[in-house]
Amino acid sequence: MPTLHCSSLDLVSFIKPPQDILLPDNTVHLWKFPVSETDPSLLSDKEMALAERFRQESDRLRFTTGRQMLRMLSSQYLSIDPRAIVVYSERRQKPVISNALNHAFHFNISHSGQWVLIAFADSELGVDIEEIKISFSFQTIVQDQFSEPERNFLLNSPDPLIAFYTLWIRKEALLKAWGTGLKEDLRLIPCLDGVHELTPTNNSWRLNSFRMEDGYEAALAYAHQIRTVQYFDGSNLIV
Numbered sequence: 280m281p282t283l284h285c286s287s288l289d290l291v292s293f294i295k296p297p298q299d300i301l302l303p304d305n306t307v308h309l310w311k312f313p314v315s316e317t318d319p320s321l322l323s324d325k326e327m328a329l330a331e332r333f334r335q336e337s338d339r340l341r342f343t344t345g346r347q348m349l350r351m352l353s354s355q356y357l358s359i360d361p362r363a364i365v366v367y368s369e370r371r372q373k374p375v376i377s378n379a380l381n382h383a384f385h386f387n388i389s390h391s392g393q394w395v396l397i398a399f400a401d402s403e404l405g406v407d408i409e410e411i412k413i414s415f416s417f418q419t420i421v422q423d424q425f426s427e428p429e430r431n432f433l434l435n436s437p438d439p440l441i442a443f444y445t446l447w448i449r450k451e452a453l454l455k456a457w458g459t460g461l462k463e464d465l466r467l468i469p470c471l472d473g474v475h476e477l478t479p480t481n482n483s484w485r486l487n488s489f490r491m492e493d494g495y496e497a498a499l500a501y502a503h504q505i506r507t508v509q510y511f512d513g514s515n516l517i518v
Contacts, residue, residue, distance in 0.1 A: 281477040281484075284503075285449060285470055288489040293512035300355045302384075302399055307501050307508040309406065311491070312348050312395045314340050315517050321350040321361045341390040348513060349388060349397055356399060357384060373405075373458050387455055394495060402502040405455030407448040411494045417443045424450075424465040432471060444496040445488050446470045452498040453486055 293311050302308055314337070319327060326346050333339040346366070353376055354361035368374035373387060383401035390396070392410035421430055421443060429446055436442035449470035454463055469475035470486070477483070483503035491497050499508065 280479065281481045283469055283475045283477055283484045283486060285472050285486045287472060288487050291489050291510050293510045296511040296513065302356050302401065304401055305504055305506050307398055307400045307404060307505055308511060309396060309398045309499060309508060310352065310511045310513045312344055312513045312517060314344050314393050314395060316340060317344050317347045318518050319343055319347060321347055341395060345388050345390050345395045349386065351516065352397065373455055392495065396497060398499060400501060400505060402505065403456050404501040405452040406499050407451035407455060408495055408497040409444055409448050411444055411496060426466045429471060448496050448498040449486055449488050452500040453484065456484065456500040
């Protein structure tokens with residue numbers, strides 16, 4: 280029976296990346312970038328047009344930072360020109376890089392507030408980050424989208440708001456790994472600490488959540504055969 284192993288990590292350390300970026304087998308590289316006014320020279324015409332549609336400047340910056348750094352890193356992993364990379368997605372499906380379809384190369388991206396996270400591996404994965412908003416009213420979401428054990432967990436938590444974000448981003452990261460999005464019944468997506476059985480049609484997964492600095496919660500879902508997760512701070516790569 281496929282399983283899902285959920286756990287909470289202590290504050291992880293994002294280190295300076297090596298000069299030569301290589302992606303070993305059965306390894307996840309998780310990068311963080313501050314949202315910045317980046318040089319958009321690597322973006323495609325379609326991406327530039329998408330960026331201009333954002334009404335909020337903050338949304339535009341998150342999008343352009345993510346796509347610029349996605350292209351820069353993917354070009355190094357795949358040894359191709361960043362401008363030759365084609366990022367596409369089917370409706371409601373997570374984006375993929377068409378140039379890498381013949382490679383064991385997967386990525387996922389998430390952004391919130393002042394941070395962008397991008398994860399790479401040789402198998403499917405999902406990442407989610409959320410800025411913790413103290414005034415956020417989550418009770419309706421909990422009632423509609425959380426299972427009874429999860430609701431009880433929140434009720435008994437010393438900080439229900441933080442507990443909500445922890446569980447919510449776990450669900451988001453796992454659904455992004457599966458590529459199904461929020462069309463799933465979230466009450467059926469397990470996310471409490473421990474080992475959960477999944478339906479026979481699924482594979483086995485690992486799901487880790489952790490607190491980032493400055494009031495952010497993040498989660499990473501990846502295939503069970505992954506044994507190593509490396510955390511890189513890409514701040515110095517932004518130009």
